[in-house]
Amino acid sequence: MKKRIWFNQWFTTVAHFIDMIRYNSDGIEFEVYGTSNNENALYLSYCDAAFKEPNVSGEEYLQFCLAFCRTHSIDIFVPRKENVLIAKHLKEFNALGVKVLVCPDASLMEKLDDKEATYQLIESHSFLKKYVSIPDYFIVTNAEAFKEAYYALKKKGHTVCFKPVIGEGGNGFRIIQDGLATIEELFYNGVSHKITFDHAYDILKQQSEFPPLMVLEYLDGTEYSIDCLAYDGELMTAIPRKKSKGRVRELEKNQELLTLAEKINEVLEIPFVYNIQVKYKDGKPKLLEINPRMSGGLHYSCLAGINFPYRAVKLLMMGDKAIEYIEPHFGIKASYLEKEIILKDMHLKNVKDSLFLSK
Template sequence: MKRIWFNRWFSVAFHYMNLIRNNPYGEKFELYGTHPNIQHMSLQACDHAETEPVLEGFEYVEFCLDFCKRHKIDVFIPRLKMLEIATYVDMFEAIGTKVMVCRDTLLLESLMEKDLFYESVRGKGIVEIPEYRVVNTAAGFKDAYEDLRAKGLSVCFKPTNAEGGMGFRVVVEEQDRLAELYGWVNLKITFEQAYEAFSSQETFEPIMVMEMLEDHEYSIDCLASAEGEWLAAIPRRKEEGRLYLLEDVPELLDMSRRFAEEYRIPYVYNIQVKYNKGVPKLLEINPRMSGGLYITCLSGVNIPYLAVKAVLGQPMDAIAPQLGITATYVEQPIIVTASGATQRVLEESV
């Protein structure tokens, strides 16, 4: 039985673990998870959970190596500190642990710094890049905003190295602030509000001031071999509310193949693009399992399990996703802890 460890992940790792456990071949795995919060959602699908220390640099790598040694981990699936772990991946291999991470640390670093990756993609004929400027001063923000507006573009901004939607804002001409107090929380901010905030410091962490892309957004979940050979890609279109469409989009599938040929990203990764006036433009590439991957797996392709097979160098059957699926998700209550008496009642009711 292979042992798999997820270090500090997002809550959706709960789904990844269950997808691996409930694989179509009935293959048995023992699942380990760590997180600073022992009651974190990601740990609720584990067979074994431990509290993870908060460490930096090589001290964190040493913790990971020790964890893999103590528990005889076969496959380590990191999310936190991927770059540091990739730097020392040979040390994990030496103790018999395969790591689901891109070993090309220069590529991995560029993927994590969005502006670096944009420049590496530019001019290669893979995908269009949005108009953008990188700034770290209020004056730079003002110049970038005015430049993009002069080109007739709507404007947004986000940190160069944030995950998911952290720090993303859409710059609008004006706001009805009272009406917004009675409505849903949104990501809109006026230029004046943003400029005032940025002016509070002489410099700040770099942000990308970008062309706002107005049309459909797609996440393309990709599966590759250990050598980065393209195995599958499944486009997932974000619809209104909680709806997603798993869609056959030939130009996006072709684009994912071009990315694979150029960058050879291994195992599993996610390409995000958004259309503007009929043209798909790159948002980012996440060199890991995406937050919505469990929805993509409704296509009948169990990507987390197949990625484990790729790490272990095991053969795979032909991959044929079912597309044309509209999907959504709902919350599911889960008991994290219970008193002794309550636990006995729960066990007797199963």
């Protein structure tokens, strides 16, 4: 019998993960369900059944998820949206016979969702300082505090940047530059993440208080994502993925980062699949964030010869019986081409107007 697996509100690149799970080496058959509040989400074309999500969050979204699993007899749920909230309610999904690909430690999930809490967690384990550093930073919620943080960091000789404390990817990230943009930046550098201090300050002054913002030193070195596969405290593999110029990614056998992955695994013991992001400054890796889920660029790391998405699902289904160590292939350099995809005319059913009827 096919296993029914559901992906909710994911990145477009989850289309790669869907194919990797569907065409697995064990020949296990999956029926893939997908939902999104965007009816043109590309990954829906890769699903066997697809639906439009209600535009809700919090408790209402949780109830939608439980109802969807119940109605469609879902076996495996791979959440991205509201994954912290879902981790807090695993018993309710387990009662339905649903296995959820999420870290079961909801308290840890909540900390990793908050960049300040993540930094505090790592700093609380002092031995990790030998392997990774935390950038200099301040947390601010008003324009005057932002100004003070900016000048304090400038006094230390840092270029300054900022980003939301709770956020995903590069959303809200800006580098503060001292002067106005040059013609070269305007014409040739594409979309810029740079902003002057005065411009940022004027924008932030529009509100007496805003959601927590992290103001920190800008790290100007090479950035790496380390994709990890683990279970029950065992780290089966880690792939340091170097972000080179433009679209180029390199799978690098960087022993410093492989050791860092081992040490973070010892401390956090995140199961299944997760991602550590670091960026170098002055020759030392500094932590950006830890994502307890499949990263958007995980498909690059799979070029090392490891089917991360399927192996994570297999660990979820079989536990320690699925622990297997595979020697990855490093030294791989990859990029990608834009490719046109004709979207299926799926006529997605709106879950508010139906009882999740199959398409």
